[in-house]
Amino acid sequence: MAYLELDRVAKQFGAQTVVDDFSLAVGKGEFVSFLGPSGCGKTTTLQMIAGFLDPSRGAIRLEGRDLTAVHPARRGLGIVFQSYALFPHMTAAENVAFGLEMRRVPRAERAERVRAALAMVGLAGYEERYPRRMSGGQQQRVALARALVIRPSVLLLDEPLSNLDAKLREGMQIELRQIQRTLGTTTILVTHDQNEAMSLSDRIVVMSQGRIEQIGTPQETYEQPASAFVSQFLGKTNDFAATIDRTNASARLVAGSWSAPAPAGFSGPVTISIRPERIGFGDAGLAAKIVTRIFQGNHWLFQCESECGPAIVIRQNDGQTQPAEGDAVRLAWRVDDMSLRAGGAA
Amino acid sequence: MSAAADTAAANAAATADAPTARAPWALAAPALMLFIGVLVIPLAMTVMLSFHDWGQYKGIEPVFILKNWHEIATDPYYAEMFWRTFRIAALTTLITAVLGAPEAYILNRMSGRWKSFFLLVILGPLLISVVARTLGWALLFGGNNGLVNKLLMSLGLIGSPLRFMFTETGMVVALAHVMMPFMVLSVWAALQRLDPQIENAALSLGASPPTIIRRIVMPQIMPGVLSGAIIVFSLSASAFATPAIIGGRRLKVAATLAYDEFLNTLNWPLGAAVATLLLVALVLIVVGSNALIERRYAEVFR
Ligand SMILES: Nc1ncnc2c1ncn2[C@@H]1O[C@H](COP(=O)(O)OP(=O)(O)O)[C@@H](O)[C@H]1O
Ligand SMILES: [Mg+2]
Numbered sequence: 118m119a120y121l122e123l124d125r126v127a128k129q130f131g132a133q134t135v136v137d138d139f140s141l142a143v144g145k146g147e148f149v150s151f152l153g154p155s156g157c158g159k160t161t162t163l164q165m166i167a168g169f170l171d172p173s174r175g176a177i178r179l180e181g182r183d184l185t186a187v188h189p190a191r192r193g194l195g196i197v198f199q200s201y202a203l204f205p206h207m208t209a210a211e212n213v214a215f216g217l218e219m220r221r222v223p224r225a226e227r228a229e230r231v232r233a234a235l236a237m238v239g240l241a242g243y244e245e246r247y248p249r250r251m252s253g254g255q256q257q258r259v260a261l262a263r264a265l266v267i268r269p270s271v272l273l274l275d276e277p278l279s280n281l282d283a284k285l286r287e288g289m290q291i292e293l294r295q296i297q298r299t300l301g302t303t304t305i306l307v308t309h310d311q312n313e314a315m316s317l318s319d320r321i322v323v324m325s326q327g328r329i330e331q332i333g334t335p336q337e338t339y340e341q342p343a344s345a346f347v348s349q350f351l352g353k354t355n356d357f358a359a360t361i362d363r364t365n366a367s368a369r370l371v372a373g374s375w376s377a378p379a380p381a382g383f384s385g386p387v388t389i390s391i392r393p394e395r396i397g398f399g400d401a402g403l404a405a406k407i408v409t410r411i412f413q414g415n416h417w418l419f420q421c422e423s424e425c426g427p428a429i430v431i432r433q434n435d436g437q438t439q440p441a442e443g444d445a446v447r448l449a450w451r452v453d454d455m456s457l458r459a460g461g462a463a
Numbered sequence: 464m465s466a467a468a469d470t471a472a473a474n475a476a477a478t479a480d481a482p483t484a485r486a487p488w489a490l491a492a493p494a495l496m497l498f499i500g501v502l503v504i505p506l507a508m509t510v511m512l513s514f515h516d517w518g519q520y521k522g523i524e525p526v527f528i529l530k531n532w533h534e535i536a537t538d539p540y541y542a543e544m545f546w547r548t549f550r551i552a553a554l555t556t557l558i559t560a561v562l563g564a565p566e567a568y569i570l571n572r573m574s575g576r577w578k579s580f581f582l583l584v585i586l587g588p589l590l591i592s593v594v595a596r597t598l599g600w601a602l603l604f605g606g607n608n609g610l611v612n613k614l615l616m617s618l619g620l621i622g623s624p625l626r627f628m629f630t631e632t633g634m635v636v637a638l639a640h641v642m643m644p645f646m647v648l649s650v651w652a653a654l655q656r657l658d659p660q661i662e663n664a665a666l667s668l669g670a671s672p673p674t675i676i677r678r679i680v681m682p683q684i685m686p687g688v689l690s691g692a693i694i695v696f697s698l699s700a701s702a703f704a705t706p707a708i709i710g711g712r713r714l715k716v717a718a719t720l721a722y723d724e725f726l727n728t729l730n731w732p733l734g735a736a737v738a739t740l741l742l743v744a745l746v747l748i749v750v751g752s753n754a755l756i757e758r759r760y761a762e763v764f765r
Pocket of ligand 2: 156159160161276
């Protein structure tokens with residue numbers, strides 16, 4: 118049975134529907150990310166789970182019990198805010214201890230748990246520091262310790278790493294994942310950074326304009342994007358308009374000079390979606406001309422003008438000579454590597 | 464000889480970069496002159512005046528004596544009057560803090576349109592003439608027929624009508640009314656610095672709304688309340704118009720007493736001594752409490 122369940126949840130602000138028809142089942146101990154562009158309703162959904170906003174429609178259940186009937190102070194969820202929202206007039210230890218105080222945990226146990234929580238996030242020795250005297254990364258850790266020390270049933274993270282610089286962010290990602298694995302806390306992370314979502318999550322919920330576009334493992338969403346939006350949002354991708362040609366005995370999928378046996382279940386105009394690193398240069402295939410060639414250390418990035426519009430190709434830097442700018446090339450790929458959608462290119 | 468040469472060299476050097484060195488002074492000069500002209504000189508003259516002698520028939524005598532200061536120090540009339548001045552200021556400050564801080568908090572939580580409307584209501588007292596405002600209060604109390612007195616009496620809270628004119632109560636009420644905007648705006652500024660999610664953070668950790676106010680919001684807006692209190696206290700202690708209308712010559716505070724000495728008794732030196740003492744006492748109180756506040760909150764807010 119699902120641990121945390123959102124059942125057709127919707128939220129309206131006046132006439133504007135910000136989240137619609139949001140259904141999701143999160144297993145115990147799972148790490149799920151809400152991924153989508155800014156303004157797509159991620160925070161709103163998270164705040165409905167937290168109880169700061171009431172859903173306009175739908176139900177939220179935790180272990181089968183209706184969560185919307187529970188006061189936010191009684192939900193026992195751990196939340197890390199984008200701004201951290203630390204209490205500036207309290208030291209790091211007092212911040213972490215606050216949730217335990219509210220739960221009337223005895224003083225001795227409280228001190229021990231605060232110490233352990235700060236040590237877990239690598240802040241042993243910072244107990245008496247005030248937040249203003251800490252760096253962004255340290256504040257972020259205090260916020261995480263404050264959320265985890267109450268042993269929350271679900272940990273909610275709202276873009277917790279977006280205020281950190283790139284290097285620090287990478288380190289925190291690894292640490293966050295390790296802590297989550299060790300504690301086994303069911304976690305929901307809100308992010309607009311696809312790399313963050315992919316490297317941290319068991320499953321990703323890709324959102325756009327308040328609706329779920331796809332739910333799947335990082336690999337599934339990357340390799341079998343359910344919509345043009347998903348394939349565009351999760352890394353670079355090529356969309357080629359193609360047709361199913363049934364003039365011969367065996368139907369063929371045709372894109373420019375490229376063709377392959379047509380898969381079952383499609384007819385009329387379709388869209389081929391293929392990742393740039395899965396395209397190779399061959400003797401036959403889509404005719405193209407290389408416009409720019411960019412060297413990026415471990416790989417080459419080619420921007421081409423093909424029969425089906427602009428195309429991006431990424432080749433590993435494996436020591437082979439690569440085509441130069443202006444060269445006419447043929448682009449080819451394996452049928453297994455592409456995904457196919459009905460309808461024209463988006 | 465060599466010293467003279469050095470000076471000459473220094474002068475030459477000073478002249479060389481004079482345009483850059485003197486420019487800030489030249490630019491600041493007009494404002495500085497105005498400041499010295501309208502503030503420093505009259506203040507110094509007032510202090511000097513307080514040491515002069517005065518007699519009914521001889522007028523002001525420019526001598527240096529401690530007569531006025533001695534009179535203020537020994538005559539219990541002045542002690543009582545200063546005590547009343549600061550009592551009224553303290554009560555006014557307390558009332559504005561107790562009413563103004565929640566007012567600012569509620570105002571801050573209102574949505575756009577209501578917020579601007581009530582902000583205007585709060586700033587209102589500053590826009591109305593002190594005479595109209597004070598007389599309005601007087602009418603509200605106004606003996607047996609005043610609205611407030613009627614209400615309180617019919618509720619059985621008071622037996623006889625509250626007096627407003629010529630009372631300290633009246634002064635405190637009227638002063639609290641006009642000082643309220645300073646407190647509300649000061650607390651409001653402190654509220655703007657609060658993280659918008661901070662109350663949600665406390666809520667998610669299991670805090671009840673009263674606990675959130677007491678443990679999270681209050682400590683953070685306290686610097687705002689205290690700086691508002693300093694403003695209200697010093698403005699109330701030196702207020703003239705409101706005490707003058709309500710107290711007249713019957714119930715005097717420091718400011719109205721100084722005025723009386725200057726313009727009615729014509730004993731300028733004594734008036735100057737009262738004014739100087741009020742100024743010195745206020746400066747000491749404000750600077751002292753400011754230092755205390757800064758030390759108390761240095762760790763947290765900078
Ligand atoms: N309190 C509110 N009132 C009206 N509109 C809101 C409110 N909160 C959020 N919105 C709108 O809802 C949309 C989604 O917001 P949000 O959930 O914060 O997006 P995200 O976190 O994905 O960036 C935005 O268009 C935002 O303007
Ligand atoms: Mg957001």
